[in-house]
Amino acid sequence: MDTAVHLDGITKRFPGVVANDNVDLAVERGTVHALLGENGAGKTTLMNVLYGLYDPTAGRVLVDGAERSFESPRDAIDAGIGMIHQHFMLVDPMTVTENITLGNEPKKWGGLAVDREAARSAVVDLSERYGFDVDPDARIEDVSVGEQQRVEILKALYRGADVLILDEPTAVLTPQEVEELFEVLEELTAQGKTIIFITHKLGEAMRAADEITVLRDGRNVGTVDAAETTREGLAELMVGREVLLDVDKPPAETGDVVAAASDLVVEDERGVRAVDGVGFEVRAGEVFGIAGVDGNGQSELIEALTGLSTPDGGRIEFLGRDVTDDSRRSRIDDGMAYIPEDRQDRGLVMDFDLVENAILGSQHTAEFGPNGRIDWPHTREHAESIIDEYDVRPPNADSTSESLSGGNQQKFIVGREFERDPELVVAAHPTRGVDVGSIEFIHERLLELRKEGVAVLLVSSKLEEVQGLSDRLAVMYEGEFMDVVDPTATTEEELGLLMAGERPDADSTATAETERDVGASAGGERA
Amino acid sequence: MSVRDRARDVLERLAIASATERILISTAALVLSILVGAVLVLVAGRMTACTANEAVYYFGTGFCYDPVLVFDRLFLGALGDPFSGGWSPGGQFSITLRETTLLLFTGLSVALAFRAGIFNIGTQGQMVVGALATALGVLWVSPLVSGVVGTVLLIPFGILVGAVFGGLYGAIPGLLKAYADANEVITTIMLNFIATGVTLYLVSGVFKDPNSPANQTVPLPEYAQFPAVLFGGRQDFSLIALAFGLVAIGGLYYLLEHTAFGYDVRTSGIQPDAAEYGGVDAAKTIVSSLTLSGALGGIAGAMYVMMVLGTFQTGVPDYGFDGITVSILAGNNPIGVGVAALLFGVLKSGTTVVQFATDVPPQLVGVLRGLIILFVAMPEFFRLIGKRVTDAGEKAVATDGGRPGGESDE
Numbered sequence: 001m002d003t004a005v006h007l008d009g010i011t012k013r014f015p016g017v018v019a020n021d022n023v024d025l026a027v028e029r030g031t032v033h034a035l036l037g038e039n040g041a042g043k044t045t046l047m048n049v050l051y052g053l054y055d056p057t058a059g060r061v062l063v064d065g066a067e068r069s070f071e072s073p074r075d076a077i078d079a080g081i082g083m084i085h086q087h088f089m090l091v092d093p094m095t096v097t098e099n100i101t102l103g104n105e106p107k108k109w110g111g112l113a114v115d116r117e118a119a120r121s122a123v124v125d126l127s128e129r130y131g132f133d134v135d136p137d138a139r140i141e142d143v144s145v146g147e148q149q150r151v152e153i154l155k156a157l158y159r160g161a162d163v164l165i166l167d168e169p170t171a172v173l174t175p176q177e178v179e180e181l182f183e184v185l186e187e188l189t190a191q192g193k194t195i196i197f198i199t200h201k202l203g204e205a206m207r208a209a210d211e212i213t214v215l216r217d218g219r220n221v222g223t224v225d226a227a228e229t230t231r232e233g234l235a236e237l238m239v240g241r242e243v244l245l246d247v248d249k250p251p252a253e254t255g256d257v258v259a260a261a262s263d264l265v266v267e268d269e270r271g272v273r274a275v276d277g278v279g280f281e282v283r284a285g286e287v288f289g290i291a292g293v294d295g296n297g298q299s300e301l302i303e304a305l306t307g308l309s310t311p312d313g314g315r316i317e318f319l320g321r322d323v324t325d326d327s328r329r330s331r332i333d334d335g336m337a338y339i340p341e342d343r344q345d346r347g348l349v350m351d352f353d354l355v356e357n358a359i360l361g362s363q364h365t366a367e368f369g370p371n372g373r374i375d376w377p378h379t380r381e382h383a384e385s386i387i388d389e390y391d392v393r394p395p396n397a398d399s400t401s402e403s404l405s406g407g408n409q410q411k412f413i414v415g416r417e418f419e420r421d422p423e424l425v426v427a428a429h430p431t432r433g434v435d436v437g438s439i440e441f442i443h444e445r446l447l448e449l450r451k452e453g454v455a456v457l458l459v460s461s462k463l464e465e466v467q468g469l470s471d472r473l474a475v476m477y478e479g480e481f482m483d484v485v486d487p488t489a490t491t492e493e494e495l496g497l498l499m500a501g502e503r504p505d506a507d508s509t510a511t512a513e514t515e516r517d518v519g520a521s522a523g524g525e526r527a
Numbered sequence: 528m529s530v531r532d533r534a535r536d537v538l539e540r541l542a543i544a545s546a547t548e549r550i551l552i553s554t555a556a557l558v559l560s561i562l563v564g565a566v567l568v569l570v571a572g573r574m575t576a577c578t579a580n581e582a583v584y585y586f587g588t589g590f591c592y593d594p595v596l597v598f599d600r601l602f603l604g605a606l607g608d609p610f611s612g613g614w615s616p617g618g619q620f621s622i623t624l625r626e627t628t629l630l631l632f633t634g635l636s637v638a639l640a641f642r643a644g645i646f647n648i649g650t651q652g653q654m655v656v657g658a659l660a661t662a663l664g665v666l667w668v669s670p671l672v673s674g675v676v677g678t679v680l681l682i683p684f685g686i687l688v689g690a691v692f693g694g695l696y697g698a699i700p701g702l703l704k705a706y707a708d709a710n711e712v713i714t715t716i717m718l719n720f721i722a723t724g725v726t727l728y729l730v731s732g733v734f735k736d737p738n739s740p741a742n743q744t745v746p747l748p749e750y751a752q753f754p755a756v757l758f759g760g761r762q763d764f765s766l767i768a769l770a771f772g773l774v775a776i777g778g779l780y781y782l783l784e785h786t787a788f789g790y791d792v793r794t795s796g797i798q799p800d801a802a803e804y805g806g807v808d809a810a811k812t813i814v815s816s817l818t819l820s821g822a823l824g825g826i827a828g829a830m831y832v833m834m835v836l837g838t839f840q841t842g843v844p845d846y847g848f849d850g851i852t853v854s855i856l857a858g859n860n861p862i863g864v865g866v867a868a869l870l871f872g873v874l875k876s877g878t879t880v881v882q883f884a885t886d887v888p889p890q891l892v893g894v895l896r897g898l899i900i901l902f903v904a905m906p907e908f909f910r911l912i913g914k915r916v917t918d919a920g921e922k923a924v925a926t927d928g929g930r931p932g933g934e935s936d937e
Contacts, residue, residue, distance in 0.1 A: 308803060308804065327806070327808065328803065328804070328806045329806030329807075329808065331806075332805075332806045333806075338804070340804055342800075345798070345800040345801065346800050346801055346803075346804040347801070347804065348801065349794055349797060349798045349801045349802075350797075350798065351797050351798075352794075352797075356790070359790070360794070360801065360804070360805040361804065361805040361806055363787045363790045363791065363805065364787050364806070369786075369787035369790075372786050372787050372788060373785060373786055373787070374785055374786060374787055374790060376785070
């Protein structure tokens with residue numbers, strides 16, 4: 001076997017932080033190597049070093065056995081390394097061909113004009129060689145997310161990449177699209193390309209990779225053969241202790257309807273209906289889940305429900321009262337807790353310390369702001385109890401929320417909202433970016449609230465999470481509920497189809513793409 | 528290490544500087560600005576002609592201007608020469624404190640709006656409106672009272688009138704911004720012109736003092752003006768007014784740091800999306816903070832009328848615009864505004880002393896003042912840039928797992 005990429009003792013320091021600590025990583029040519037770790041373990045930093053975005057503080061980068069020093073991604077690309085970022089870097093109104101050749105267009109007339117024919121045929125050749133299904137003339141804005149990702153991969157291949165780095169490639173995909181991506185990866189490695197695949201999902205690493213390297217706290221804690229490891233073993237490596245992966249959930253004891261929406265319509269800024277006539281009710285003591293690929297109207301739905309936007313139609317009820325026109329503050333005061341999707345813009349004031357952030361939303365309540373005067377000593381105690389109970393690290397109430405890692409920011413928000421003594425918790429991606437150990441704790445607390453008779457509306461793009469926690473599960477697609485199902489009686493594949501917009505009993509609505517997926521969807525994230 | 532890396536390092540270190548370090552940096556900046564200013568004074572002195580006995584000699588060379596004298600006058604002169612014996616509070620020092628008092632209020636006015644994320648350039652206009660309203664209100668009520676009782680009643684009344692009218696004038700851009708999405712920078716600048724124009728019209732017409740050639744109202748009775756406490760002969764400064772200013776600093780600090788309203792203001796100022804999430808009514812916060820900011824500007828106007836002029840006259844000096852600089856210099860912190868207003872007061876009053884004591888042209892003194900402000904403000908400016916640089920670095924670190932989060936503690 002020969003080594004395509006060898007990172008030797010890479011250390012990367014940021015002011016006050018060691019993101020990578022003496023990491024060794026050897027990736028064999030023609031294999032898929034997964035880089036697994038919790039959020040904040042230093043995976044992306046390590047790959048940014050390899051891609052020339054960061055200068056390592058110490059250590060060597062060897063490509064094909066030769067030591068290289070990359071000043072910028074341009075040098076890395078020249079050395080045959082390509083990186084596909086989590087957020088695609090594509091120009092929406094341009095075609096697939098234009099995007100792939102952008103910056104390296106074949107020229108004609110002595111370099112004066114782009115040779116469109118040559119560009120198109122190069123793209124066609126490339127996609128045929130690797131068995132990619134892309135339309136070279138389609139505009140990026142018209143193609144699916146999965147296809148956009150293939151365009152990104154083609155772009156890297158077009159630039160001559162032999163080593164492809166994929167940063168969390170599955171975050172935006174449906175289960176079927178994930179499966180397609182894995183097939184693409186197999187085809188690429190079969191033809192001698194090398195893949196490094198960053199993920200924090202155990203199942204995906206085991207399903208797609210040949211070898212798995214686990215990073216924890218910036219250190220390489222082990223490289224294992226994917227075929228010879230178990231989920232539990234990997235989880236233990238990631239967290240450093242044993243982890244319970246399955247949620248143990250007693251049956252729901254539901255009470256009155258706490259929140260309800262009917263015929264809810266929310267338009268986005270372009271006037272397109274992001275939520276199109278949705279109706280549901282959430283009862284005390286139950287978890288009502290909403291599954292779906294990100295961007296199908298879930299965000300708009302919960303923003304309208306929590307009072308952050310005004311619906312363009314329909315009615316919202318909370319505790320038996322019409323609250324459609326109530327302000328955000330009155331909904332908070334009535335007992336609506338909300339873990340927002342966007343923790344850094346919404347959920348925390350980044351320049352505030354944790355004490356100040358502990359009362360965001362309750363600054364006017366009798367407990368924290370009696371007579372308009374904020375009770376700082378009490379607020380500090382409250383912040384410290386959240387930090388303590390939800391294991392926020394570092395455990396210092398005076399640190400600004402900006403200085404916390406994403407997972408710890410999330411834990412603090414979850415703690416603040418759960419401890420509000422709410423009637424309803426609206427939780428959007430409550431465990432996004434949170435480490436495995438804390439996911440377990442947040443899930444337990446969520447179920448405790450449910451047991452205490454709190455109504456929970458859970459939105460998550462993690463199928464495993466919504467399926468495991470919800471008592472009833474709605475699947476949202478293009479602003480509508482495709483169906484509301486019993487999560488225990490529905491398979492992941494059926495949910496995946498619903499998430500892709502296909503009703504199992506209505507073949508006529510199926511698109512060509514989803515039809516192709518049906519056969520290939522075994523496995524999925526759980527593997 | 529390349530130049531770029533080194534620059535980055537310096538910025539990063541600035542971004543994490545502690546309060547003590549920041550005070551040290553500011554002091555060092557002040558000293559440095561004086562040194563640079565001294566060189567400028569020497570160079571300018573070399574390029575001017577003067578007689579041999581007027582010149583000063585350094586390093587065996589003659590210079591027409593003496594930098595030591597210039598800075599001595601600028602600072603010690605402004606403080607009324609505290610080290611030379613015979614210091615009296617009624618001297619130049621009281622002029623310094625007079626300027627400080629007025630700048631305190633305009634600085635607080637700008638700072639409050641800044642904390643709410645609003646750039647209030649209209650403090651000048653709010654001050655002018657407050658000043659005229661105070662003059663007219665006090666003139667209208669003053670016949671009803673007299674003597675010490677008159678002073679005790681009229682001064683709070685005058686301040687109240689100034690605050691109310693300044694506040695109402697500040698509410699206009701607030702309402703326009705909150706409900707019509709009109710940019711406050713544009714509206715407040717326009718309202719400044721309107722304030723100047725309308726007061727000129729009123730004071731040159733209906734409210735004009737028939738016995739005065741200037742465009743001014745009838746003078747306020749003596750008992751309706753701030754009494755000079757401790758500052759003997761001077762009629763244009765009162766310790767009571769300064770005390771009001773210090774109370775205003777404390778009050779604004781308390782309001783921002785210890786009340787729910789202040790929490791709403793600060794949250795909307797630095798992160799409007801989070802404020803909205805936290806149930807803050809954006810429109811209400813904009814209107815109320817601009818109203819309060821206008822009220823502080825209006826009080827500056829009331830002080831100007833009741834302490835300095837004893838009447839309202841057109842052509843109110845640019846205290847409102849200087850308030851912007853004071854506020855920025857203070858990092859929009861109420862307590863910092865106190866310090867910055869004093870520095871600014873010293874520089875303003877010292878300028879006249881320098882002009883009396885030396886031949887240095889006023890433009891050059893202006894340059895020296897500018898240098899000092901620039902140097903003192905620069906470290907804060909670079910600190911803000913440094914924060915941005917470190918932020919950008921950290922955001923690039925963690926792009927995995929959904930939203931970027933910064934890997935700082937791991």
